[in-house]
Amino acid sequence: MEILVCVKRVPDTAENEFELNSVGNDLDRDDLVFSVNEWDNYAVEEAIQIVDNVGGSVTVVTVGDDESEEVLRREMAMGANNGVLLSDDAFEGSDGKGIASILKAEVEKGSYDLILAGAQADEGAGQVAGMLAAMLDLPYASLVNKVEVGEGKVTVGREIEGGNQEMNEIDLPCVLSIQTGINEPRYVGIRGIRKVAKVEIPVRSASDLGVDAAVIGDANAKVKRVDYFVPDLGEGAEMLEGSTDEIIATLIEKLKSKGGL
């Protein structure tokens, strides 16, 4: 089975404390550390496990700048066979639809039975996989937490509300967005990354891909992030005092406004 996994380099929520820059309209990016989007890591592990069972190969692809190569190498150190970097100045500022269009061009260059992506990213909208599927007219399932490969089809479980699992049967080829917890991604250390440090990773530009210039880049993005801001949060706890009844009344008001009730 030929599997393509779409991955993304993101600021790591576990290793960063996000603060705004001095102007207050963007993240303070000086000290940010990046890593592969957590959900994508599960998708790659799933792909590797599928290939271990039924044969084939895993290709990881990302749309990004030169630094995105780092996450491709990390996923290749995990066991992905190939990496492809889709990089072009023209891609910058693309919205979800733009990114999906770029990926679609890459998908059409190969012959994949299964396309996986993380269900969402910490700084994203969980949109690209579903868009890509629609553009390719392939069936799609989101939030997948179980995959069983069958003959010309896969049986997938989707994680739905209440911790329940919705089982579906999908014809191949298809696109799946993978939820965390589907497996236990293997560890990749510095040594693993160094082992694949010299592997050639092809870089494809807009013209290599033949992607339609009218859908990519900032100019063609219908959806744009304008700025970042932090909703007001005070220092330390606001101590509620008074009788228990008063405290509870105040607390309930606060909980209501914060979505706790």
Next chain:
Amino acid sequence: MTQIFAYIPHQGGVAADISFEFPEAAKKLDAAATLTAVVTGSGADLDKVANSLTSLYAEVIKIDNEALAYPNGEVVRKALVNVLDANAIVLAAHDTFGMDLCPGLSIKMDSAYVADVVEFEGVDGSLLKTVRQELGGAVSTHVTCDIAAGAVITIRPGAFAPVEAGQSGAVADKSADAGDLAGKRRFLEIVEAEVGDVDITKSDVLVSVGRGIEEEDNIEIAQELAEAMHAVVSCSRPIVDAKWLEKSRQVGTSGLTVKPKVYMAMGISGSFQHMGGVKGNPFIVAVNKNPKAPIFQVADVGIVEDILEFMPELTEKVKSL
């Protein structure tokens, strides 16, 4: 005139809570727009939902088809593309079905897509300004969306105030317009979560208990509060060590990392190891007997009380709401 359609999720003949929130969201999006509810499904359950919606929406479109009996993103998408106007604005819930349906729907309707919106800040020309949260809720962003050719927007459940019933709308049956609904994805079954198998990482509200709970039997008190708040009980390590709760309930660096919206820290001192598992900048309410408990440094609201007395009273009040 802008047309907004609200896609209504429902189960067992009852519309989801968010059906009360779409009208408010639509008003904030564009007060001048018309709002129509769209509901898909099959049979009596669908009729029941569609009829119930007439008290909230002036117009309710129902699409009845056996293929729609269980929500399937691919099939619902086909139906919506066939029934809705190409330039429509579609609102849906940012839930597990909305995430399945909407990205693809935006492609097929050739419109913009914005996900998980928590606030609308008006339309300037054809540019709609929305508010989203990113990076696990650590920061918010303003996102603009060109709605000239329509848009698909999912809103976060609970982000918009629910409206009171006050309409007397009508149901329009558009089942005939749904077209061919054959798909390549087939629903098989629902595998129910095992009893007691609660995923605390997926809950928006956590009632988290620590050593202050004192005895195993008192877990019940926290459980009652959690039920009243539609929340889930989580805990700190000593509670798991004492085997009062399962390991799957433990928050902390050695337990699970949670990203709730509201974190009720009940009798939790707030150790570094524990708070390391609380991410996403939730609203933290701390109740602790000890006024010097470090939890009060990181909490938003602090209350110095014995949780064993405080929780039952709070439960009472919440229930009576």
Next chain:
Amino acid sequence: MSSLIGPASFKIFGFFPAAVLSVLIPVVGVGLFAYIMARRLAPLVRAAPDNRLNRIPERIKNLLVLWLAQYRQPRYRTAGILHIVIFAGFLVLSIRSTSLVLVGVSDGFVLPGFDGVIGHIYNFFKDYAATAVFVACVVAAVRRGIIKPKRYSVPVQYGKDHTAEAVFVLGIICTLMISESLFEASNAAFEMAQTGHSEFLAPLSLGWIFRGMLMDLSQSTLQGLHITMFFVHDLTFFFFLCFLPMGKHFHVITSFFNVFFMRVDKGNIKPVQYGVTDEELDELESFGVKKLEDFTWKHMLDFYSCADCGRCSDQCPANAAGRPLSPRFITIKARDLMFDNYPMSGDIYKSKMLVEDIYTEDEIWSCTTCGACEQECPLGIEYIDKMVDLRRGMVDEGMVPQSLQKPLKALEKRGNPYGTMEKKRADWAKDKEFAAECAVKDLGNGDTADTLFFVDSITSFDDNIQEIARRTSKILTKAGVDFGILGKAEKDSGNEVVRFGEEMLYQDLKSHNTEEIMASGVKSIVTADPHAYNALKNDYTGLPPVRHISEVIAEKIRSGALMLKPALHPEKVYVYHDPCYLGRHNDVYEDPREALDAIDGLTRVELEKSRDRSFCCGGGGLMLFFEPEEEIRMGVLRVNMAAEAGANVIVTACPFCLVNIQDAIKVAGQEGKIEALDLTELIEEHLA
């Protein structure tokens, strides 16, 4: 004729010379033994290299102390004394057994030099040696077979009970003792009957008793017994020799070598591969131990040498807490695998991944590397290096629990396991009250100082533990030490990173810290974290001298630079808990105690398990992030021990011990009854 016919001249059935058998049995026995040993050596030849021919004087000292003097044996009194008797008996009797083999071809043969007074003296001791060994074996057999101390039992997940083998071998030894004595006594009884006196037999020895019992027997019976007992001894002797390499009694042969080759360093971790420098690590195809043959030859020799005494597991805190780890079976399972994969005849089997085949992942991650097992083993068997090698193999294969992947990634990205930003590393020193009282120089910002205070991650970032950093700073200031910290330039020492098998990450941390420390120009290093202390002292190379704060405190008290007030709480009972990485791994036992005792009027008791038998609190560093299956937390066991000792304050000198014990006090329900303190806190409070 005053003697029976010896085996060399005896004719079986009157015509067959017994001497033929006397030649045949040793020839076949030795030949078979040589073959068995050659097969047993086969895996060692294929094993990874190991450097064990350095530091010969220390190795000879180990031989004299641990092997010959059996120094560690009496740590378990009864078993130890029994073993010493049997061991000493074997040493004495080895001469007799050798000469007895030769008696089979030459009647009355004595080894050169043993024909005069020396021979008589030797015989006197030999008689008692045989008797003592016999008695010791009977007692040992009763212990193993009837009393059954818990330490020897085999938990069901580790296979069948080992009692039968143990008792069988004790039986063999008894047979040797009895046959040797009967051989001699039968002749002596005959001599007595003939001449009224016989060869001297030590009174109350086995031979002496047997002679008395045989006195009335006829010559032919005695003659038959004499020859029979000779061959019983001869056959048993060579059977035993060939049987030794088949099980736990292989240690009779290997212990000498195992002790000679045992580790002579403390606290350090073996290189990934001997002969491969840190710079050449990238060229290695594979890391760590994945298959049997990846172990070094010495580690394989360890497996052969284990006597199955169970002391390691009896001391192992992981085993006590019900984690899926028992060091004894780390060894036994590997030995069984070696026996299976390298059979006595036929093809050698291809080995599989050890973790999967004989070990489980949890088993290998359960070890806190506290070193209690190694400290106890009378044979010098190693565990920590094996655990680390197995973990290196697992890390290389990506088999790392999710709970450990988080902190490892944070260490890679941020230099600390919590993922907190580097620039916040010195925030503990910014506490307003503290900063007003004590200014801490930041050597990363261009300040200079004589001494570096290496804070390490937990003390830098954990809100409660930061207090140790502040107290340490105040003590150093009071003692007049010119010190500074590296601030954001410091990264985690990596003590647990290397011990959890993430070698390359450790290498990065080590080179970064080494560079920063050397650039700071300090002349000495002090730390309050024994894990950092151990890493900087034993794992890093080329640094200025490193000391733990307890050593500095003790020295400054002795010199008078630090003066202490009388005990603030004379009513409390204090107990000192030895942190593994301060005590066992670095031999710092007395300085912290000296510091406590320097407080006038402070009541201090000792834990039963203290100093080199200290019981691990649950482990430090990355161990805090790992969630093993266990029945009870090690810390809780430790707190209970303190309660039994009658203490209400547990003083320790390690941030991880403090975290674990503080947590354990709550879990054990001892809150309000027992408290835990770091040494720095106690001392700082008592600064005059």
